[in-house]
Amino acid sequence: MAHTQTCQVLRRPSTTLRQAQRDSVTHFNPYSISFLLSGSCPVLLCYLYFMQHILLLHGAIGAKDQLLPLGESLADDFYVHRLNFSGHGGEPMPNKPWSIQLFAQQVLTYINSYVPAGENVYLFGYSMGGYVGMYINRHHPGRLVKCITLATKFHWDEQGAAKEVQMLNAETILKKIPAFAAQLEKRHTPHDWRVVLENTASLLLAMGKDNPLKPEDYEQIATPCLLLLGDRDKMVTLDETVGIYKKLPTVQLGVLPATGHALEQVDIRLLSSLIKKFIQS
Numbered sequence: 001m002a003h004t005q006t007c008q009v010l011r012r013p014s015t016t017l018r019q020a021q022r023d024s025v026t027h028f029n030p031y032s033i034s035f036l037l038s039g040s041c042p043v044l045l046c047y048l049y050f051m052q053h054i055l056l057l058h059g060a061i062g063a064k065d066q067l068l069p070l071g072e073s074l075a076d077d078f079y080v081h082r083l084n085f086s087g088h089g090g091e092p093m094p095n096k097p098w099s100i101q102l103f104a105q106q107v108l109t110y111i112n113s114y115v116p117a118g119e120n121v122y123l124f125g126y127s128m129g130g131y132v133g134m135y136i137n138r139h140h141p142g143r144l145v146k147c148i149t150l151a152t153k154f155h156w157d158e159q160g161a162a163k164e165v166q167m168l169n170a171e172t173i174l175k176k177i178p179a180f181a182a183q184l185e186k187r188h189t190p191h192d193w194r195v196v197l198e199n200t201a202s203l204l205l206a207m208g209k210d211n212p213l214k215p216e217d218y219e220q221i222a223t224p225c226l227l228l229l230g231d232r233d234k235m236v237t238l239d240e241t242v243g244i245y246k247k248l249p250t251v252q253l254g255v256l257p258a259t260g261h262a263l264e265q266v267d268i269r270l271l272s273s274l275i276k277k278f279i280q281s
Helices: 015-024 042-049 064-074 100-114 128-139 158-166 170-176 178-188 193-209 238-247 268-280
Strands: 007-010 027-029 032-035 053-057 079-083 121-126 146-150 225-230 251-256
Touching: 053 064, 053 100, 053 128, 064 079, 064 121, 064 268, 079 100, 100 128, 121 128, 128 146, 146 268, 158 193, 170 178, 170 193, 178 193, 225 238, 225 268, 238 251, 251 268
Parallel strands: 053 079, 053 121, 121 146, 146 225, 225 251
Antiparallel strands: 007 032, 007 079, 027 032
């Protein structure tokens, strides 16, 4: 059976949306609505037409639930979409190897399905999610109006990939950080979280052998981008981020103070403010 992700939009309620709820909204609360645009009533579509959309993408071995706090902080200004990449957060496993290309196509399919034609779409991607966004910028120019990345590792080679894969050893995680193992198990149920780690490791090793985005690709990206990095990120270096910053034609760079790589370490209010300022500039 084909699987369809429900379009999840976070926004404060309005009289128009409350009225439209009777006909088209399948789930509604003061902070989110979840609906399928296909079959939505004209009132709701009219209301959506004037809004801007931002899509939030999670990182490797993550899921969209991690982006809920950020989504809520942006919900007064945008329709906020979140999705799980295939095989993450309980989504069905794809019948092909995980790849940046696969996830990018999933994002494009989502946008085409749930964002009305002609609407502005902005993208925020954390870690791997930012790489997926940048891949879309390069190979599908004009699809995104602006793109924001946080803690995204752009430089991949075999040595670097092998180093990252060492941190995806399930037995080591169980032994040294069992609380994280329990978190992964809950996040990816009904899938075995170990399989998620294995597929992610294969993805990273493939990127190390053939980085989907070459240095010269960034020079061809016209989409305005904001590259963000925590000053205490031990996975992504400032040098590699600055290297990409220098290649992108239209770009801004920001360093978040007292911030490591993990999304949970980020000051959400600061991040939200930077995203809004960049998009509105």
